[in-house]
Amino acid sequence: MEKVFMTFLILSSGLSAYSQEKPNSNEDEEIDEIIDSLLDDEGILDELIDVNFQFLYVSVNYNSDTYFSGRDIGINQYNLRPQITYMHSKGFVASASGVYYNEFVPKWDYTALTLGYGKNIGKKKLLRLYTSYSRYIYSSGVDNPFENTLTLGAGIKNKQRTIxxxxxxTYLFGRDDSFQISSTSYASLKLFKTKRSSLKLRPELNMVIGKQTFELGQIYIQNGVVTTEYLENDAFGLINTQINFPLEFSTNAFDFELGYNINLPSAIGTESNLNTTGFFNFSVAYMFDL
Structure with a gap:
């Protein structure tokens, strides 16, 4: 069990999709939602599709507890995830982000640099294709086999942009390589809206499927001596299911979010009796119009 936890810890320390962070961890979806919340008028949005505009989006996210792939490793700690993102209306995205754990040493785990491109497809611009590359720079003393990720994805929403x-x-590579598939499904429910402000409930269902390597211990007796031999095994399957209930409040160029998140981890290898975990998150963000 300890080996399995350490495997998840290594994977999670550099990759948000493996850890508890929501895949709002896809900047393309976040950009769409930000622009929609600012304009919130399909006619205006269609008119601006061919106009060049740029934004700088600065955010900080606080998570009350830290779980890796939904699993509790026995350390009570919060984490902070600052991020700065540049967005262009033509689909180009560049960002720098990182993560701070208050009980780990070093506390600053990594810095991630990301470049991406996305394009809306179709007359109504309801289908979006995107790709991104991320480079992870780890703090001194942090050993992680994955230093790069390459992601390809697609998203679709209804005409009202409510579902x-x-x-x-995602392909993970560096000293080792791995592969994961993640999905996010959401609904956007407007609770109230004024000319400058809005409040939305945006429940999400996130699932992560990936390849994991774990060790199985085989005990045998040789010449009267009890010996344990560890055999490596690869498994590909569901790692974690997460349900999010965030309230999003936007006013002028500020965005605030308060939510509760539930992890439903799936057993990998010899894992058993995995508990459901949960945590609160709060984030604040500001958008600069360039």
Whole structure:
């Protein structure tokens, strides 16, 4: 069990999709939702599709507890995830982000640099295709086999932009390699809206499927001596299911979010008796119009 936890810890320390962070971890979906919330008028949005505009989006996300792939590793700690993102209306995205754990040493785990491109398809612009590359720079003393990720994905939403789903495939590589598939399905429910402010409930269902390597211990007796031999095994399957209940409040250029998140981890290898975990998140963001 300890080996399995350490495997998830290594994977999670550099890759948000493996850890508890929501795949709002897809900047393309976040950009769409930000622009929609600012304009919130399909006619105006269609008129601006061919106009060049740029934004700088700065955010900080606080998570009250830390779980890796939905699993509790026995350390009570919060984490902070600051991020700065540049977005262009033509679909180009560049971002820098990182994560701080208050009980780990070093506390600053990594810095991630991301470049991406996305394009809306179709007359109504309801289908979006995107790709991104991320480079992870780890703090001193942090050993992680994955230093790069390459992601391809697609998202689709209804005409009213109240329901959507997104599917992405990520290849992880560096000293080792792995593969994961993640999906996000959401509903956007407007609770109230004024000219400058809005409040939305945006429940999400996130699922992560990936390849994991784990060790099985085989005990045998040789010449009267009890010996344990560890055999490596690869498994591909569902790792974690997460349900999010966030309230999103936007006013002028500010965005605030308060939510509760539930993890439903799936057993991998010799894991058993996995508990459901949960945590609160709060984020604040500001958009600069360039």
């Amino acid at each position: 959507g789903t997104q599917l992405s495939c």
